[in-house]
Amino acid sequence: MSYTxxxxxxxxxxxxxxCYFITPKRFRWVILLLGSYLFYIAASKNWVVxxxxxxxxxxxxxxxxxxxxNDIFKKLKGTLSRQEKKELKEKLIFQKKIVVxxxxxxxxxxxxxxxYYNFFAGGLNSALFNHxxxxxxxxxxxxxxxxxxxxxxxxxxxIDVYRGKYKAxxxxxxxxxxxxxxxxxxxxxxTRYDQIGKQLYExxxxxxxxxxxxxxxxxxxLFKKIVIADRANMFVNHIFQDxxxxxxxxxxxxxxxxxxxxxxxxxxxxxxxRGSSQMFGIELPKNFNQPFLSKDINEFWQRWHITLxxxxxxxxxxxxxxxxxxxxxxxxxxxxxxDYLSKLLPATTALFFVWICNGLWxxxxxxxxxxxxxxxxxxxxxxxxxxxxxxxxSVLRINIESKWFKTFQVIRTIVLxxxxxxxxxxxxxxSAFQMLKxxxxxxxxxxxxxPTLGIDIHDFVIIIIGAAVVYGIGLIKEKGISIRExxxxxxxxxxxxxxxxxxxxxxxxxxxxxxYDAVSFIYATF
Amino acid sequence: MDQLLEVLRDMKPGTLIDENxxxxxxxxxDSLDVMNLSVELNDEFDIEITPLDILPENFATPTTxxxxxxxxxxxx
Amino acid sequence: MNKMKSNAVKxxxxxxxxxxxxxxILNLLSAAFLxxxxxxxxxxDYESTxxxxxxxxxxxxxxxxxxxxLYSGLVPLQLFFEQGYTNYAAARPLESISNAYYxxxxxxxxxxxxLIILEVDCLFxxxxxxxxxxxxxxxxxxxxxxxxYHDRWKNISLxxxxxxxxxxxxxxxxxxxxxxxxxxxxxQDYMNNKKRKYxxxxxxxxxxKFVKLAKENGSEVMFVAIPSAKTWTNDKHxxxxxxxxxxxxxxxxxxxxxxxxxxxxxxxxxxxGNHLNYNGAKKATSYIGQFISQHYxxxxxRQNELYNQWEIDYQKFIKNK
Numbered sequence: 001m002s003y004t005x006x007x008x009x010x011x012x013x014x015x016x017x018x019c020y021f022i023t024p025k026r027f028r029w030v031i032l033l034l035g036s037y038l039f040y041i042a043a044s045k046n047w048v049v050x051x052x053x054x055x056x057x058x059x060x061x062x063x064x065x066x067x068x069x070n071d072i073f074k075k076l077k078g079t080l081s082r083q084e085k086k087e088l089k090e091k092l093i094f095q096k097k098i099v100v101x102x103x104x105x106x107x108x109x110x111x112x113x114x115x116y117y118n119f120f121a122g123g124l125n126s127a128l129f130n131h132x133x134x135x136x137x138x139x140x141x142x143x144x145x146x147x148x149x150x151x152x153x154x155x156x157x158x159i160d161v162y163r164g165k166y167k168a169x170x171x172x173x174x175x176x177x178x179x180x181x182x183x184x185x186x187x188x189x190x191t192r193y194d195q196i197g198k199q200l201y202e203x204x205x206x207x208x209x210x211x212x213x214x215x216x217x218x219x220x221x222l223f224k225k226i227v228i229a230d231r232a233n234m235f236v237n238h239i240f241q242d243x244x245x246x247x248x249x250x251x252x253x254x255x256x257x258x259x260x261x262x263x264x265x266x267x268x269x270x271x272x273x274r275g276s277s278q279m280f281g282i283e284l285p286k287n288f289n290q291p292f293l294s295k296d297i298n299e300f301w302q303r304w305h306i307t308l309x310x311x312x313x314x315x316x317x318x319x320x321x322x323x324x325x326x327x328x329x330x331x332x333x334x335x336x337x338x339d340y341l342s343k344l345l346p347a348t349t350a351l352f353f354v355w356i357c358n359g360l361w362x363x364x365x366x367x368x369x370x371x372x373x374x375x376x377x378x379x380x381x382x383x384x385x386x387x388x389x390x391x392x393x394s395v396l397r398i399n400i401e402s403k404w405f406k407t408f409q410v411i412r413t414i415v416l417x418x419x420x421x422x423x424x425x426x427x428x429x430x431s432a433f434q435m436l437k438x439x440x441x442x443x444x445x446x447x448x449x450x451p452t453l454g455i456d457i458h459d460f461v462i463i464i465i466g467a468a469v470v471y472g473i474g475l476i477k478e479k480g481i482s483i484r485e486x487x488x489x490x491x492x493x494x495x496x497x498x499x500x501x502x503x504x505x506x507x508x509x510x511x512x513x514x515x516y517d518a519v520s521f522i523y524a525t526f
Numbered sequence: 527m528d529q530l531l532e533v534l535r536d537m538k539p540g541t542l543i544d545e546n547x548x549x550x551x552x553x554x555x556d557s558l559d560v561m562n563l564s565v566e567l568n569d570e571f572d573i574e575i576t577p578l579d580i581l582p583e584n585f586a587t588p589t590t591x592x593x594x595x596x597x598x599x600x601x602x
Numbered sequence: 603m604n605k606m607k608s609n610a611v612k613x614x615x616x617x618x619x620x621x622x623x624x625x626x627i628l629n630l631l632s633a634a635f636l637x638x639x640x641x642x643x644x645x646x647d648y649e650s651t652x653x654x655x656x657x658x659x660x661x662x663x664x665x666x667x668x669x670x671x672l673y674s675g676l677v678p679l680q681l682f683f684e685q686g687y688t689n690y691a692a693a694r695p696l697e698s699i700s701n702a703y704y705x706x707x708x709x710x711x712x713x714x715x716x717l718i719i720l721e722v723d724c725l726f727x728x729x730x731x732x733x734x735x736x737x738x739x740x741x742x743x744x745x746x747x748x749x750x751y752h753d754r755w756k757n758i759s760l761x762x763x764x765x766x767x768x769x770x771x772x773x774x775x776x777x778x779x780x781x782x783x784x785x786x787x788x789x790q791d792y793m794n795n796k797k798r799k800y801x802x803x804x805x806x807x808x809x810x811k812f813v814k815l816a817k818e819n820g821s822e823v824m825f826v827a828i829p830s831a832k833t834w835t836n837d838k839h840x841x842x843x844x845x846x847x848x849x850x851x852x853x854x855x856x857x858x859x860x861x862x863x864x865x866x867x868x869x870x871x872x873x874x875g876n877h878l879n880y881n882g883a884k885k886a887t888s889y890i891g892q893f894i895s896q897h898y899x900x901x902x903x904r905q906n907e908l909y910n911q912w913e914i915d916y917q918k919f920i921k922n923k
Contacts, residue, residue, distance in 0.1 A: 006742060007735035042731035163578050208613040298556070313557065318577035321561050322568070330565055346565040347558040383558070458756045500624055507628070508752045514647045515753050 025203030204281030221271030238454030248443030653773025664689035668721025675828035678776035686902030691777030787875025799837030831875030
């Protein structure tokens with residue numbers, strides 16, 4: 001059941017809202033829990049649900065165990081001397097660490113086995129077993145829906161409990177709902193327990209404003225997803241499949257359209273989810289914040305897939321850079337190394353782990369490692385060459401506050417991000433490189449060539465206009481103007497005209513139904 | 527306090543930093559700088575800054591950082 | 603408290619009037635977006651499905667429904683040539699019963715057939731969720747065709763906003779799609795394969811509606827399973843046979859009576875056992891024709907001058923195929 005299907009929009013969501021608001025407040029969370037499991041089962045194979053149940057149960061029990069160890073310390077604290085206290089604390093921290101490791105093995109283990117087994121087995125086979133003339137078999141696993149997302153939420157939860165950020169949850173149902181909540185299960189946003197746990201559990205009263213705002217957000221998401229992304233998809237598939245045939249502006253358009261597609265698809269789907277959730281009165285965190293207005297790559301990743309960036313910062317970056325071995329390593333470098341380098345080293349090392357994780361999280365292949373490393377190298381360049389850039393700017397007397405310079409920065413970021421997207425979409429690192437090279441071979445894109453590229457000229461125009469609208473609205477939002485509120489403050493006839501026009505745009509210009517569905521593709525050759 | 531200011535000035539040469547400089551809001555420190563600084567402080571003051579301490583309010587000004595260091599030293 | 607209540611009432615009225623206005627506008631636009639003829643050029647989704655609209659009013663004895671199995675396996679012109687039944691195969695690729703239901707509704711606007719044939723492979727169309735989605739989609743498509751034909755914005759002309767529909771495109775093959783390729787099915791007996799055997803909830807709902815609609819309009823219903831080694835199983839046969847029995851419907855399973863119909867997987871499939879080719883369709887059609895003549899009283903129209911064109915079309919089809 002996809003978020004853009006009629007079944008979801010008119011059947012499931014409508015039914016859920018009705019059930020939610022006719023149930024007594026105390027039990028409303030039960031509706032969300034049952035509905036989310038129903039959603040999960042409807043969208044995948046029945047028995048796959050076992051994996052998320054294992055994760056749910058393991059982190060629930062594990063977190064309670066950690067909590068118990070904490071309680072022991074609190075109980076004995078008063079009766080012990082300073083020295084004893086320190087010893088006990090160390091002993092208990094060791095115990096807590098064991099629990100965390102067990103939980104990581106279970107949950108990360110499931111993810112690694114299901115998602116990455118073949119990648120690592122392939123690597124081992126070629127690196128090691130070839131010489132021994134034996135090999136690990138290639139296995140085909142079912143990848144449970146949303147496992148990459150709910151596993152991160154699960155890890156975040158028990159690490160927070162371990163760090164003492166909040167207490168372990170005693171209510172199993174709350175943890176279960178937190179992991180499987182239907183608007184977040186497919187593609188995030190990745191939430192933290194302290195952020196939405198309470199919201200999910202408390203029964204919300206029906207609120208007309210939440211309802212209308214939620215609907216508007218869903219409509220905006222649908223516009224991005226089915227008017228732009230699903231349309232661009234056909235063009236992008238065409239170019240990336242036969243990239244060797246094209247060069248120059250055609251390939252560039254393919255790459256640009258892919259960037260447009262990925263952004264509108266991902267942010268559109270998240271808007272549909274956030275809008276759905278808002279109808280129940282549950283506020284999900286933002287996942288995008290006008291990423292294509294960023295001045296540099298660092299800022300881009302604070303505006304793009306925000307919840308993943310925050311997760312990596314919180315649980316990878318901090319965990320690495322504030323760990324004891326890392327501290328020792330740092331002291332060592334400082335003693336024997338260059339002063340300038342040692343100051344940048346903590347971030348350099350920790351970021352390496354962040355970007356390796358980021359790359360691998362997106363997929364199990366060397367290509368995605370390359371994707372992560374691409375951004376890592378750009379960030380390092382930014383850090384290490386900062387003094388040089390500053391010098392260049394002062395020598396050339398560039399006014400860094402000028403509009404021109406800022407526009408230059410934004411365009412530079414967009415170009416760099418497009419190359420990143422190319423790596424992300426291409427079949428392999430080699431083909432990404434080939435495509436990048438072919439961009440510099442001059443060629444033209446005459447209008448009569450467009451219909452041979454998987455879409456017709458009408459579609460092409462809609463993609464361009466649609467992308468311009470999305471970018472324009474981004475610029476307005478960036479100025480701090482809320483579109484929803486400015487429309488709300490208009491007079492009713494004008495307001496309704498805008499809403500109806502928006503609905504008609506999605507209904508008429510959406511790339512759905514015949515010509516865009518799987519059937520049309522399957523039967524195109526018959 | 528002087529020790530702290532020295533660390534900060536060392537990290538950001540050419541920037542004027544006093545006890546009440548707005549480090550985060552003023553854009554002097556970004557998140558990577560906060561990280562580098564934390565590692566530096568761990569070393570310099572022999573404390574253990576945990577991920578839970580990395581909050582904007584703790585790193586807002588040199589004074590707030592100083593207070594955090596004091597707190598962590600007492601805890602140990 | 604009172605104020606809150608009056609606010610809620612106000613909001614409810616507001617929401618309802620908004621939806622009403624939206625519905626009226628979508629309805630008006632639907633009339634414009636509806637293809638004005640039953641041709642691909644006019645924008646209809648599957649030309650060969652809707653040819654019954656252009657046939658003489660109330661001239662068809664039989665209309666059959668189903669997916670690609672049906673339009674590859676039943677030759678309506680041959681059925682006329684052998685038995686004298688005027689008939690049309692209103693089939694579609696990946697047909698679902700909910701879509702067939704709305705097509706049947708449409709059929710009764712133009713025809714009053716004595717017999718409705720349903721090829722039952724479409725009763726195992728997809729998963730619960732997909733079938734439910736399909737059902738909702740078809741309800742929407744039926745009542746607000748703009749959802750179905752929205753993509754016509756690319757070449758709609760202004761005059762279509764006022765134009766009435768006019769269906770005059772006769773599909774001479776009567777819904778059959780000709781394939782002569784031979785690709786033999788190499789496998790063993792497929793009837794004991796394990797596939798899903800139950801019908802999804804929405805399939806059951808729409809099958810009931812389909813049968814009821816046919817009976818209300820005075821048509822009898824017959825189930826047929828065209829041979830398909832890739833999709834059909836004993837379990838499915840049993841599911842359909844049970845339904846047929848409890849609803850008093852004849853069920854002819856050509857997978858079961860494969861040898862009796864004289865069929866042969868070495869020569870009769872076009873794609874390795876999934877669909878029949880013309881060779882197979884010929885035999886299947888003959889066998890179905892005999893079955894109909896034994897079980898139903900339908901007038902033989904071969905001697906009726908009014909239906910001469912059918913004979914001419916058949917000869918043309920044989921010559922040109």
